[in-house]
Amino acid sequence: NGKCPIQQHEHCEFSQVKTAKKLVSELLVICPRQFDLTKEQLNGGIKSGEEGEPWNESNPNLNLNLNLNSKNNCNCDYKGKIKDLKDHLDKSCNLIPTKQSIPYEIINQLNAMNGQIKELQNVVKDLQLQLKDVKDKDNEKDKQIEQTNKQINDLKVESLKKEQQVIQQIDNLKHELQEKDETITALTNNIQQFKMDNIEFKKQLNQFEMKFDQYKQNIETKVENQTTNIQQLQTQFEQEQKNEQKEREQDISELKYNKNCQHMVSFLTPFNLKNGVDFLLVNENKQTIKLKNNEWNNYNFGIFLLGENITITLNCNDLGHLKIKTSHLWIKHSSSKIDCSQLGYPTNQGPGKGEHSGGGGYGTKGKGNNGSGGEMYGEKNLLKQIHFGSGGGSAFNYIGGSGGGIIELIIEQQLTNHGSIQSNGRDGWNGDGGGSGGSILIELQYQYQSHLNKLKQTFGTITCIGGNRNNGMYKGGKGRIAIYGIELSSDDILEMDPKPFNRLHK
Structure with a gap:
């Protein structure tokens, strides 16, 4: 009937698995009415009525039929598969004169019996293995x-x-x-x-x-x-x-090669893989996932952000360095993101800090009056050193914005980004100097590993921009983006700011 064969609840995922349905339908059972009749006779429960008659409070009609059948010495010797049980109960059962549906209690009892049988089979199997080991050891000792x-x-x-x-x-x-x-x-x-x-x-x-x-x-x-x-x-x-x-x-590891993100998600369920350890799958909306700071967060079988308004960030307030190594990265909705914005140097700190309300500098100089904007620093390829964004300058009681943090991504197979990956600087308070953007380093390994593939890569929106971007006078400088392992096309970089440093090999 499409419901769970155990609890009869709606929308049962178990009942949708063909293998499970087939396994349950092939189980051998006895007639549930014969089971109830035998149990009631053994229990010898007495309710109002004739003395010594078994009574079932949950089903008076069943009590009547069981009593009649008991008096008539009628039994049912049926033993067959669960899939044939309904036809037996409707047409050929000796224990009821009229056609009626199988109670849920009988189904639950059958399932409980089946579970006990399986547990006993497992116990017998373990005992047989232990006995075999003991016999082998005894034989070896006898030989010696x-x-x-x-x-x-x-x-x-x-x-x-x-x-x-x-x-x-x-x-x-x-x-x-x-x-x-x-x-x-x-x-x-x-x-x-x-x-x-x-x-x-x-x-x-x-x-x-x-x-x-x-x-x-x-x-x-x-x-x-x-x-x-x-x-x-x-x-x-x-x-x-x-x-x-x-x-x-x-x-199991071979499964992740040459499969796109959608295909990979469908392969996770049958294997004994743990969400949050072997892979990261988030279906719920409005979720914030905080990962370890300045440590590699490894998900060998992919990260899949399938809900809306999902954010992956770090469990820290500043100097946040997010490191992720995974086979696949899929950000499904535009409202979801990987975000290390405002996790760089605080106000008035960093190699490119702003002075007197000036914006912080990094990949580009910060803006400010009379040279108060911060200077550039670091290298565009992000290989020898990778930096945080610098804080904007403060003046009087106003506070400049923090710089952007660092994001490092190593992706073995496919990147599908329909959301955003960002490490932006923060706006200064009341228009004071904005923090500069941070760093984003992406390495696609599939092009020069042993398992080559031609999966489509979707880069989407990737930004490391400074704070106060709408205030040109005290705007923070841009950060740096570097992408390795693939040659980017002009379409790939349309939504990247700043334009990335790109090379096939490091």
Whole structure:
């Protein structure tokens, strides 16, 4: 019916996803009326009426039908897909004599049951994985124990053989002593021979002990080597997991190349990307987003200002330096902007500060009487140094305007600006010296990166103008704009003030 299958509310985004709708429609369920009948019989709730009859306060008609069916020993053995449930309830269900619609409570119960089934499936899956790991570890330990037992048995057999040999030698010696007992000489010789044999035996015993120690050391070395091999396999497995994670991240990163801003917005939803971290998407109107000052604000998958009257600025009052690196920048409406105006040097400060109500200078000189306007400073390419706009001069109790701040943009794929990017100076109070414009540096990287594309770039309105622009006498000087990575056409710079410094490469 176009509503949410869980809560039946209007405008459900979940119900518009075909994959989700198909997944829900294929779930296997039992007859909800049979479910209610069984639950009521188990609960044994009693309401006014016949004694022992189950009662459902939310649906008296259902109570009547359930009681009748219970008395008639009627059950429904239906088990099928959710998409076939309505037809079953309307035509073939044994538990109701007349056709009626499925209550929302049954749908909610089915959804709750489905959620519990999924949770149980996940638990079973986790337990199976844990059991498999335990079995693998037990098998490995059994193999090690079996190998160690075999080595010990071999050692016992060899020791037994040596012991039998020694016993046999002793028996032979006794026999020789008995035979040569008749003469002292023979006995002495036999004793000497016995001593020699005993010394040799000790040597052999010492050799055997040395061999045993060496064999024991070899066994310990093998065990250590096996432990080392296991650790190496674990390290290799962890490295493979890290490589797979990097490949997945690289696959996601590949999505942003060769896609325009509109196409990019449509790709954000299916992936596990976080708004405000991986990308910045603002749909609401009249929003002000304050970013970090003098730090790079990275949004790998684009900035999309789709609402009206949206402003991106900095969380500071002066000397604001906005740095943004992103794949796409889309400012959809003319009322939205990136703005660092009035975030430069305050009044009477800066290399090009105005004197005695004179306007501040920077890219051009400030205006003022008797040379009170501020001087030019800095370089037009904005590479070695990038400056704030200077403050206008004050006189008596009147205060000059602040200069403009700094904006640095690095855009990998596409700039679509239908709003404005500005870093203007502020008007002086009561006509005193206006602050000079700040700096805007834009770098488009797509022209000389590995992923080349020919996406259309829309620059729109970009300004770094001084304060008091309607008062020529104490007007602040203009700032500086530099754009790299693309060769600008005459149409591109129609709404830029001042005219930018432009070069394909830095």
